[in-house]
Amino acid sequence: MRLARFAVACLLASLCACTTTPPASISPPPATAADPGLERALDLARAAARQPHSSRRADAWLGCTRDAEAAAGDQPPGTDAAPALRLLAHCSDGFLLDLFRQRADGWLPGVARVDGVPLRVQIVGASRMFRGALKVTPAADVRLPTGWTYRQPGFGLPVVLRTDRCEDDPRCEVYPAEGIHQWATAWVDFGGGQTPTLHIVDPVTSPPIVVAGHVVSPAFDALSFYAVGATRSRLPSQGVFGLFGGDAIEGRAGVYLLRDYDPRRTPVVMIHGLGSHPIIWAELSGAIWADPVLRDAYQVMHVVFQTNAPLLVSRRRVQQSLDRMWSLLDPEGDDPARAKMVLVGHSLGGVVARMLAVDSGDTLWNAAFTVPPERLPGSPEDVEGIASTFLLRPYPGVCTVVMLAAPHKGSPRARSFTGRIAEALVGRRAPEIQALRRLARANPESIQPELVDSYAASRLNSIITLDAGHPVRRAGESLLPAPGIRYHTIAGKRPNHDGDGVVPLDSATLSGADSTLVVDAGHDLYKSPEVIDEVLRILRGGLGQPCANGAAAPKEAP
CATH class of the missing domain: 3.40.50.1820 (Alpha/Beta hydrolase fold, catalytic domain)
Incomplete structure (x- = not known):
């Protein structure tokens, strides 16, 4: 954990960069060392990093967020509010990492209570196929392929939203069985009031994000939402077993949307x-x-x-x-x-x-059969299936x-x-193969001689x-x-x-x-x-x- 905090402390040093894992300590930016509000926020951030009790740590993170937001709001739009915004994002991230790790499930728009404290929840840009409460996972907790992160720095905490696949719409069928997953970015602020608000937005489709009167670019993680679904999937084993006749992959056959x-x-x-x-x-x-x-x-x-x-x-x-x-x-x-x-x-x-x-014209057909399609014997269903397999457009x-x-x-x-x-x-149980088997056994003269035996025995x-x-x-x-x-x-x-x-x-x-x-x-x-x-x-x-x-x-x- 200390290593992760140190890594993000390095990110804080860059302009416009905002953390996904809170650092152990923050040095006050020299240009704002005399700002009492920012000094107070920094003290609270240090206290939160040292606090072992979750409820007290949450209070410190929220206090830091409130004071850093006020300090950023004191800077007119267009001026250098980056130090205060970085600290605001850092403390917001710290609060949310703790929150989502302790309470991943059950997030809906409205008012939630965290340790008895009200927290307004606003969700913007969620998938129209989501149903019910969301599960929220910090992207920082998702293992990605080595060398591939696809994480872009910015304001807020990248997270993954998830619900079970819906069942009330025919289009639910084109979403993965593992559930519906979506990238999102989350942060908490006070908006000048006393009650904190949790914002969860799609960083790609949401309108410009304004925090303390300043437009900020959201942090974005492009792959963790897919990785969460992949870790739940049985497709890797089903694909192998399906090659040898297993039925599970056949039940999953289809074309699937990821967004x-x-x-x-x-x-x-x-x-x-x-x-x-x-x-x-x-x-x-x-x-x-x-x-x-x-x-x-x-x-x-x-x-x-x-x-x-x-x-x-x-x-x-x-x-x-x-x-x-x-x-x-x-x-x-x-x-x-x-x-x-x-x-x-x-x-x-x-x-x-x-x-x-x-x-294909008749290239594939002539390689397999000795008669044209209209003269192929067999049931209409068999002939139609064979024709649609060998005559391609x-x-x-x-x-x-x-x-x-x-x-x-x-x-x-x-x-x-x-x-x-x-x-x-x-496996050789495909209906098309069985149609060829019936044809080869009943009318072998309709099939090219070098294929008759394999078709008749379903060796295909x-x-x-x-x-x-x-x-x-x-x-x-x-x-x-x-x-x-x-x-x-x-x-x-x-x-x-x-x-x-x-x-x-x-x-x-x-x-x-x-x-x-x-x-x-x-x-x-x-x-x-x-x-x-x-x-x-x-x-x-x-x-x-x-x-x-x-x-x-x-x-x-x-």
Whole structure:
């Protein structure tokens, strides 16, 4: 605790910086040493730092906050009130850290009582999908990935707000099962009165913050809200078990919002890879949220899908999840966000992203079948499912595709000993596979000879369809995103490897790409700072660009 306090004491020395953890002591700024109110506030701050009893410490923090606020208010707007404001923020943070650590749950607008003392509570900019009382967690208490903080200094205490996922609105479905989380910034002041007020605001959407007559910039933490949800999630284990036929991940399949939907912002839809989960996108998502330009132009969405099915079935599942999301968020189909999307995919997810952007014509169909679609025997349901799996059109609104370490030309791992073991275990229960099984057994002449046996035995899954020699995968290799859809490839190259250790370099790159980046990284390159910077560059380059594949909409998304 002393180390944390010392670190923030250093922050206090910078102009406009305000703390998130109170320091053990504060030296009075020389320029204001003669100010009695500020001297009194400093004495109270020192007393609070030394006080072991929580109620007395809270009194000292509030007293410091009141006196520092009065000292700041004595400075006319436009003058140097920074020393008093820094001290005000420091004491407010100290009070709130203690408060939220002791009482995280039960926060609502109105009047709360803290040790018998009334505390007005004002909450501005909370998610419209929140229901009931909020749980508040200081961002300083949230563990973030090493080297990635996304915390911007300013006035107030960055916090995370949380409630359970709502159930009273169909749109609740597109929020994570772990609950609804939101970033916020909190501070306490007196506003010239005797009763303190706790302010909890969205630092991104709230109007300018005025404290003691001075406009201040709020502190902001762009990632802790997501990290809190991620620590509660079972998706990492469910993703692995789902690869081998576990049902839990299938029940979670969908496209999920991390912030409230905005009809004007361009979606960045992130698709994970084989046996994986969307939490791999934490660093990239945080980088987008931390950039004010990208944050205003884009909204991050995470896909969850079960990865045990063949590539084309996985593509169909993701398409169905996108359809479901849009039916809930934009049933009229006229939002600007609907007309322009960016897909970002890793590994298998990168190939799925490409296949969501292609016009396959009859290329895939002819690789699998010997008769045209209208002559394929079987029940209407089976024929429709097979046709929608093998006859592809670009998903409406897909404008840009970014593919990371994607095995477009297959992966030798699918033929390796490890791949063969996985192939034997990976589930094959998808309805589309069962339709192919029925077709192969009843009408084998309708299927290309080299596929009849595998279709009849349901020997078809994600591992097999990543094999470089698989006929349908081989045919799909020639399919590039449709004209007008921009696409970019990012690949890893490890020393002494022909690629990232999983996907060969030649398989991870595509001809005609708008850009190709090769980095010194393994298959988990999605967390590489160089890769994240490249994706941010691509997103910046897409600002204001038209989308040739846009869905019908009255006006273009940014």
